[in-house]
Amino acid sequence: MNTIKLTMLEKISLILKMGIGSAISWELAILFGSKYPYLGPISLIICLQATLIQSIRFGIARIVGTIIGVSSVSILASSLHASGWSIMVIMLVSLIIPLILGANSIMLNQIALSVLLVLEFEHKLHGYGLDRIRDSIIGVAVALLLHILLYPPNLTKRAIAEVEAFPPILANKLKSLATWLETGASQKNYFNLEMDLLRKKMFEAEEKIKKAELSLKFNPLSKTSKPLLHERELLLNILNQVGNDIDVLFKIMNEWSKTGSLTKESMQAWIQIFTLLESALHNWNEGKAITAITFNAILANKKFHFPAMWHAQHIISTLKQHSRFHNFI
Missing domain, CATH: 1.20.120 (Four Helix Bundle (Hemerythrin (Met), subunit A))
Structure with missing residues (x-):
């Protein structure tokens, strides 16, 4: 996707949305019982793009990729020992079906990222996978609302x-x-x-x-x-x-x-x-x-x-x- 050069006013608007949105998504994640509220602001920052349509695409890719990644690890990780090879197997299995169904590179990246992080943290941080799904939805929702309501991008x-x-x-x-x-x-x-x-x-x-x-x-x-x-x-x-x-x-x-x-x-x-x-x-x-x-x-x-x-x-x-x-x- 081609990079869009932002004006100074648009950059300031983006910075404000990141700051305000991070605070809101953090507090909402805690309100909904998250043990890892930083996942909300991470999704928000990733989702805030130069235009609304780009933000929606990134948001959908983030949520769907996270759900697929968490589900894949939950199904496959119990039968495999943690190693570089098991990461490769789970990641390839997780990516092949979305690839066949026409997933774009953004969604494939999000699936791969979720597989890696959930595989690493799920056993160390109890409930990390479900929190990741819920907090991603919160972060994406806040990002889109801020983009629409506060100085929406207009080229x-x-x-x-x-x-x-x-x-x-x-x-x-x-x-x-x-x-x-x-x-x-x-x-x-x-x-x-x-x-x-x-x-x-x-x-x-x-x-x-x-x-x-x-x-x-x-x-x-x-x-x-x-x-x-x-x-x-x-x-x-x-x-x-x-x-x-x-x-x-x-x-x-x-x-x-x-x-x-x-x-x-x-x-x-x-x-x-x-x-x-x-x-x-x-x-x-x-x-x-x-x-x-x-x-x-x-x-x-x-x-x-x-x-x-x-x-x-x-x-x-x-x-x-x-x-x-x-x-x-």
């Missing part, structure tokens, strides 16, 4: 901020194309590399939206956050279309320049087109209407002119079709 804002940064970047790419033509369309440039990095960032933003959607499961604040995420997902799809058009425009211009048929007049015409496209993208991002734009290009080479003109017009039609703020607010 929406960072996902939105990631997507909102792309329109100015794409506009800057159009400006770069105009500058590149002004300087003579040199073959030594970094445009492809920059577009590759941008596509990678846009893919990462898409993944962050998915993670943010997962963070909203069982989150009481999800009613307001879900529509915002859906809007930015649509926005990202539009920006991907614009980015693809910009990428193709560069490739066409680059190939055109290599043939030697890209005249100074054509360069000047396309510099103007890229400047108009840049302005249109800025206006669109600010919520302004995209007015009819006439591209005055010199028809010097049909092979390159028509495909380039199509992609330039496609950027405008994409922006017109999807009004930035009318559709997303």
Whole structure:
């Protein structure tokens, strides 16, 4: 599972939940007759993850793994002498059935941990196995309640901020194309590399939206956050279309320049087109209407002119079709 970087506020919230939750789960474990109340806080700390859905998964894995581990030791340990080999046999037997049934790595780890600790402590600490099951349930329950009620994890804002940064970047790419033509369309440039990095960032933003959607499961604040995420997902799809058009425009211009048929007049015409496209993208991002734009290009080479003109017009039609703020607010 990918690690999610937490903000300072989220880290402080997590620390407070660990401190408050440990105290509550300890006292509840004692209240319910536990001789080993530290097992409650241990389960709580393990269960407190970056998002609610992760916490639920860890909590289920902790409880089920503990039950299977305790049961396996109770059934098998009496017939085996304590040794490294007996630990191996009990652990393998305990893990094989959950593995066949599709248990994930988290649950398998919890089963193995329970087998090892219960096998070691059950004979030394009377009632350790049952206390481990009960206190694990207490710790997980407290962790989930705290996560839901006190500043529930929400990755929406960072996902939105990631997507909102792309329109100015794409506009800057159009400006770069105009500058590149002004300087003579040199073959030594970094445009492809920059577009590759941008596509990678846009893919990462898409993944962050998915993670943010997962963070909203069982989150009481999800009613307001879900529509915002859906809007930015649509926005990202539009920006991907614009980015693809910009990428193709560069490739066409680059190939055109290599043939030697890209005249100074054509360069000047396309510099103007890229400047108009840049302005249109800025206006669109600010919520302004995209007015009819006439591209005055010199028809010097049909092979390159028509495909380039199509992609330039496609950027405008994409922006017109999807009004930035009318559709997303």
